[in-house]
Amino acid sequence: MRKLVLLTAVILLFGLVVFGAEKIKAGFVYVGPIGDYGWTHAHDLARRIVDDKFDWLETVYVESVPEGQEGAIIDRLIAQGCNVIFTTSFGFMDGPLEAAMRYPDVIFAHCSGFKRYKNMATYMADFYQVYYLNGLMAGALTKTGKIGYVAAHPIPELKRHINAFTIGVREVNPDAEVHVRWIYSWYDPAAAKEATEALIAEGCDVFAFTEDSPTVVQVAAENGLPSFAHYSPMLKFAPDHVVSGQLVHWEKIYEDFLVKVHEGIYTTENLAYVDYWWTLPQGAVELGADFGVPINPVWEDELKAKVIDHPVFGKVSIYDLVMIRHSQFGAPGITFDPFQGPVYDRKGVLRIPEGTWPSYETLVTMQWAVDGVVGPWPGEPEE
Numbered sequence: 001m002r003k004l005v006l007l008t009a010v011i012l013l014f015g016l017v018v019f020g021a022e023k024i025k026a027g028f029v030y031v032g033p034i035g036d037y038g039w040t041h042a043h044d045l046a047r048r049i050v051d052d053k054f055d056w057l058e059t060v061y062v063e064s065v066p067e068g069q070e071g072a073i074i075d076r077l078i079a080q081g082c083n084v085i086f087t088t089s090f091g092f093m094d095g096p097l098e099a100a101m102r103y104p105d106v107i108f109a110h111c112s113g114f115k116r117y118k119n120m121a122t123y124m125a126d127f128y129q130v131y132y133l134n135g136l137m138a139g140a141l142t143k144t145g146k147i148g149y150v151a152a153h154p155i156p157e158l159k160r161h162i163n164a165f166t167i168g169v170r171e172v173n174p175d176a177e178v179h180v181r182w183i184y185s186w187y188d189p190a191a192a193k194e195a196t197e198a199l200i201a202e203g204c205d206v207f208a209f210t211e212d213s214p215t216v217v218q219v220a221a222e223n224g225l226p227s228f229a230h231y232s233p234m235l236k237f238a239p240d241h242v243v244s245g246q247l248v249h250w251e252k253i254y255e256d257f258l259v260k261v262h263e264g265i266y267t268t269e270n271l272a273y274v275d276y277w278w279t280l281p282q283g284a285v286e287l288g289a290d291f292g293v294p295i296n297p298v299w300e301d302e303l304k305a306k307v308i309d310h311p312v313f314g315k316v317s318i319y320d321l322v323m324i325r326h327s328q329f330g331a332p333g334i335t336f337d338p339f340q341g342p343v344y345d346r347k348g349v350l351r352i353p354e355g356t357w358p359s360y361e362t363l364v365t366m367q368w369a370v371d372g373v374v375g376p377w378p379g380e381p382e383e
Contacts, residue, residue: 024084024262027077028061029070031089032187038212038231039186043088043111045232046250053255056262067091074099078106084261086254087111089186090155096120107261107268112157114364116275119268123253123276125284126157128164128363129329130246131208132338133287133322134228135168137243137295138206140306140318141226142169145176148204150195150216152186154378156366158210164338165208166372172308172318179204180375189215196220217242226299233290243299247286253278277360281331287322294326295319339363346371349383 028047032040044061051059060080062073070092074085078099084107087096093113100108100120108120116122138147147169151158166178179199183191192215196207200223207227209216214237220227221238229235229245253276260266266274278284289296295303303319310316313324328336341352345368352358369377 023056023058024258025058025060025080025082026084026086026258027074027080027082028059029065029073029077029085029087029089029092030061030063031065031067031092032212033064034061036187036212037214037234040088040212042231042248043250046248046254049251050254050258054258054262057258065092068095070095071098078103083107084258085109090153090157104268107266107271109257109271114275116272118270118272121257121266121271121274121276123257123278124157125248125250125253125276125278126160126363127246127248127279127285128160128338129280130285130287131161131165132168133326134208134244134246135165135170136172136318136322136325137168137299137303138165138208138226138228139169139171139173139176140303140308141243141299142173142176142206144203144205145173146202146204147176147178147206147208148196148199148202149178149180150192150199150207150209150211151180151182152210152212153184154182156364159369159377160363160366161210162373163366163368163370166370167338167343170370170372171310172306172321177372177374180373180377182376182378183211185211187212189213192216193219200225214238229289233288235289235293235296239296240298242289242296244287244289244295247288247291249284249286252282252284280326280329281334287326295322344371345369345381346373347383349381 030040034044047059065073086109088111090112093110093115096108096110097115100117110122112124113122169176181195183195192211196216196219205225207216207220209230214234217227217234217238221241226241226243229242231248235242287294304317306318337357339352339358341356342354343352345351367379367381
């Protein structure tokens with residue numbers, strides 16, 4: 001108790017907000033509905049996990065907030081007593097930054113962006129490693145050499161993921177292509193269905209996507225085609241057709257961040273350089289069609305039977321290759337990166353030199369497309 005009183009006195013002395021001795025009320029701003037079964041659903045599941053875990057924490061949320069309109073929602077949450085605000089979409093980046101300047105006694109954290117302030121941190125549980133692993137499997141399973149990708153918005157995050165996926169595809173199937181269709185929405189089952197059907201009509205026979213519903217896996221399954229789930233477990237929606245996917249554990253980041261706020265480690269004065277970039281080693285993401293199911297057993301035999309002559313590992317099955325690469329992403333040290341050079345874009349421009357790995361800045365600002373990506377690519381650099 002004496003230590004807590006002393007810590008409180010020190011924090012007050014320096015004019016910082018005291019969180020260590022009070023209850024935290026955290027407000028979450030969501031871009032989609034909590035029932036989307038994708039991005040927003042995963043954030044809300046994590047919110048409930050940390051809310052149940054800590055008696056000093058109360059959480060509230062607002063769902064389906066259009067990007068660009070988060071400012072008014074933030075004002076409302078603060079008026080309701082929230083002293084920590086999480087905004088959970090790339091398009092929410094400017095709203096919390098402006099609010100952080102207006103509300104110096106509130107702590108903010110923005111997901112997937114890059115703008116920070118003294119009382120505003122950033123965080124991301126990133127999937128590019130997992131997308132690469134799924135790409136290895138997709139490249140092995142396609143029979144037409146055409147893999148469909150239904151994509152939400154052409155922002156660096158999605159471009160990074162599609163590129164990593166394509167690199168995996170081409171590692172095992174050098175002539176395969178990833179055909180991309182943008183739907184310009186995070187949650188639009190009707191648009192996702194239309195895009196999937198159009199890609200099937202073009203000959204695509206394996207699917208991945210970024211849209212916050214199980215629509216793509218369901219449409220693919222109706223046509224007897226394999227797919228890879230996105231953000232949440234989707235095995236139950238197509239148990240014979242979902243091969244694997246990307247799963248997220250946002251609670252890992254939320255717990256770490258909120259505990260540090262509660263203990264006074266994070267304050268309204270020291271967040272300008274706090275940026276979580278958590279991946280497989282930190283347990284923030286997981287390879288799987290469901291939690292604890294990295295590869296659907298229905299597809300294991302086919303992946304084990306598919307053997308390639310790999311330039312590094314020699315004769316190896318795709319199943320074993322996935323497991324080898326997965327282990328290379330593990331703690332304590334990562335020994336492989338999907339973007340390790342040389343990496344050229346689809347226009348032939350060298351983007352990552354031989355013998356190097358991409359910097360964090362390269363990953364979070366990625367606009368170019370790797371060779372093998374087919375389709376429009378808004379924002380693609382000329383050179």
